[in-house]
Amino acid sequence: MPPWSDFEPFIVSGLALGGVYALSGVGLVVLYRATGVLYLAFGAVGAMGALVAWSLVQAGAPGWISWLVCIAVAALITLGYGLLFGPPLSKRDPLVKAVATLGLTLVLYGVMDLLWTTSGGEARSITLPTDNSGFTVASIQVNWTQVIGLAAGVVITAATGAFLRYTNLGTAMRAMANDREITATLGVPVRKVEAAAWLGCGVLAGVAGLLLADMVALDATTLTFLVVSSLAAVLIARLRSIALTFAAAIVIGLVHDLITPITSLTNYRDMTPFVLAAVALLVVSRRQVMSRSREEA
Amino acid sequence: MIEVAGLTVRFGGVTSLDDMSLTFEQGTCGLIGPNGAGKTTFLNVLSGFIRPASGTVRAFGVDLMSMAHYRRARWGLRRTFQTEQAIEELSVFDNVALVHEHSGLGRAARRQAVLEAIGFVGLDTGPDAKVGTLGAGQRRLVEVARAVVGRPRLVLLDEPAAGLPDEETRHLSEVLRSIPEHTGALVILVDHDMSLVSACCRTTAVLDFGKLIASGPTAAVLRDDDVIRAYLGVA
Amino acid sequence: MRIRAAVIVALLAFVLFGIPQLFSLYYVDTMTEVAVYSIVALGLGVLVGRVGLVSLGQVAVLAIGAWSAARLLFATTQPYPVVLIEAGLITMVAGVVIGLPALRLRGLYLALITLMLAGAITIVLDTINFPNGGRGFLGYNGGAITPPAIRLPSIAASDKAYFQYSVVVAIVMFLLVFAHIRTRPGRAWAAIRQSEPAALATGINVTLYKLWALALASFITGVAGGLLAGASHYLYSIDFPAQNSIILLGVVLMGGVYSMWGAVVAALLYQFLPALLQNWGVSADWLTILFGLGVLQVLTTAPAGLADQVPKDLARLGRLLRRRLARAPAPAGGDPP
DSSP: OOOHHHHHHHHHHHHHHHHHHHHHHHHHHHHHHHHSOOOTTHHHHHHHHHHHHHHHHHTTOOHHHHHHHHHHHHHHHHHHHHHHHHHHHTTSOHHHHHHHHHHHHHHHHHHHHHHSOSTTOOOOOOOOGGGSOEEEETTEEEEHHHHHHHHHHHHHHHHHHHHHHHSHHHHHHHHHHHOHHHHHHTTOOHHHHHHHHHHHHHHHHHHHHHHHHHHTOOOHHHHHHHHHHHHHHHHHTTTTOHHHHHHHHHHHHHHHHHHTTOTTTGGGGGGHHHHHHHHHHHHHHHTOOOSTHHHHO | OEEEEEEEEEETTEEEEEEEEEEEOSSEEEEEOSTTSSHHHHHHHHHTSSOOSEEEEEETTEEGGGSOHHHHHHHTEEEOOSSOOOOTTSBHHHHHHHHHTTSOOOHHHHHHHHHHHHHHTTOOSOTTSBGGGSOHHHHHHHHHHHHHSSOOSEEEEESTTTTOOHHHHHHHHHHHHTHHHHHOOEEEEEOSOHHHHHHHOSEEEEEETTEEEEEEEHHHHHHOHHHIIIIIOOO | OHHHHHHHHHHHHIIIIIHHHHSOHHHHHHHHHHHHHHHHHHHHHIIIIISOOOOSOHHHHHHHHHHHHHHHHHHOOOOHHHHHHHHHHHHHHHHHHHHHHHTTSOHHHHHHHHHHHHHHHHHHHHHHOOOOSOSTTTOOOTTOSSOOOOOOOGGGOSHHHHHHHHHHHHHHHHHHHHHHHTSHHHHHHHHHHHOHHHHHHTTOOHHHHHHHHHHHHHHHHHHHHHHHHHHHSSOOGGGSOHHHHHHHHHHHHHHOSSSHHHHHHHHIIIIIHHHHHHHHTOOTHHHHHHHHHHHHHHHHTOTTOHHHHHHHHHHHHHHHHHHHHHHSOOOSSSOOO
16 A cells, blocks of 8 residues: 555545536536436537637637637537437437437547547647646645636536526426426426526536546547546436535545555556446445336326 | 235325225226326236335235236236237237246147137237237237236226227227136226226225225215215216 | 248358458458457347347447457367357356346436446456466466467368358357247347336246346357457457447447347448448548437437338339339330331
């Protein structure tokens, strides 16, 4: 076991990573509750936004414009998908809706590999100005990007929770999670609420893409599949609780990074989300009775 | 005979069945009540789709609740569904034979029983017709054939006549009425069609908001003041 | 019916004897992979089309089969068919052990669990590597500069012979699945797919039959992994990236999950089309985009896939042409003098 001081920097990076997973997870949960769609293209649209931003910076655009464009690209693709494919699939099983977003993932993946091919050996990166300035807490170096990562997770989780609870739009989303048709008969503009959820989820995908491109790597495959880590948090929360999603995401981020200095386990650290989610789901499933029956009743 | 004692089912905060105790003796027994009264919930408990919060169900001396749900079908518990559930991509024969595949009988005996059940319900399409090509009334008959093939002990019918035109309802009603005599099974019929219930059932029980409010001979129950108030409306 | 059988036999004869003669080695090797992946697609088709289980990790399952077969081929001198069956059985046990607890979950959760587990398997394989003739349980020799190739069956040591060998194995696997679909498990799966409560009410042990489908799919995928080990000569973990499971699901949905031909169509889309495009100098990324659009199109409009859609379209076209011809004036023959 390495000395404690080896772990210290990884507490900070783990918390930051967990924060980004949390904001992604919250985006996924809100969209799922409002539309019934588990958006598996979340990572891919984030990656798309980050790559466009990278190209803009290469072309000489100022940083802040590229960041906004990153978020806008992810938000517009997501909204476009939601408007185009949401209605024809709205009556289908959640599984079909989720698999359809894999179709979007493949399209985006192909486009990214075509336009920003990785085979040239050209390494890309996004650096935020907050990377190089920071402070020291109890002899641990902390940079501002890490602070932003964790803070974004906390703020987004809290704000979304408040939004769902206290605003009309949020109440409509919660109602739609229960029953779309009844909500529609109550006079809620279902289409508009859904569009809002798609847009919000897309914005979060853009933010997550930008932060992860800086903190992990700017690479289509890596970013596309990093969504799996947030997905693990969402699964642990059973696609429902935002608070639980946040907690699970932080734990996943922390465990993942704290394993890094342990030599015998470091190669397996990327398994953290899979293992935690699998264990959590299997424990939950033991207590589950036939769930189809309520729909029958 | 089925003895239900203290059966309670809760979904979250809602109590769908509230301490229901009742005995079904023999023949065809009706179970009626307004929508949401807990009729289908009761059938789902018997089928094993819902685990009750408390209570016991003994059927012909066997503790039904301790049996795995698919085993209940093999034991002789059969049912039809509110939304008809004949399997579209199989033939009429295969649909009915599904139930019978685990009976342990030989192939020839099984075939005989399946054809007999199809004949009993009066399905004129022939056993090889694909269910996907049949009309709603015929599919209902396939479902009923599936419920009576072999030796059923307990047959649950969940609104079998829902959505059928009068003519088909009349044929179905004749089929349903002869199930106990033909198979020896106890039949529980849930339906909103009072003429069907009075034609088929000697005894009837009434549920309202998960509570049993009346039970007894059908004619008497249908005249009961509480029942009229809760369900049938002022006559 | 007899015409159909004759067409199938003629088609198989062409595949077995025509392709090795007419095609270049490049395409013969490609068609070997098509044979292998048609088995994988068939397995996924059984899961998705018959019992409604969506697996997002079939490439990881394939990797388990390939790993087991490679290990056995290096460690023993057993005949090839025995190794293939053993690889299938090992994969089947792995699939069932993973699936048994996961089967209690509803569709979406199950799909995501397979995605997670596939990710985990990929990471393990990245770390332990594929056997390359080394010692010990893992059989990996990191220092080997020229590791020995995975051996081939003695009766099929050339690329062309190995292609024929693979096609024969694929045919056996298709017959195995066909036998299942036509008998009791197939009827039980049909009932489960339509409605689980109705299946339970007819006395079908839903968990058992789902597990059966999972075992069958894992077994044939494991056998396919064994075939792939021989076809590749050397195996590396980068040959089994997680995104390929998603592409595989895409092509299987496009090919069609309700017909066994769909599996062949899927394998052609997955292996033959990229090889063709590579030969023409077109990036395979276009295909990924096409597959993505295909998934969206299939899910929104044609759930039975290409294997169902194309014959229907052809039939429609045929009817149209016939009607056109019928309306056209009768051909010459009775012209007045």
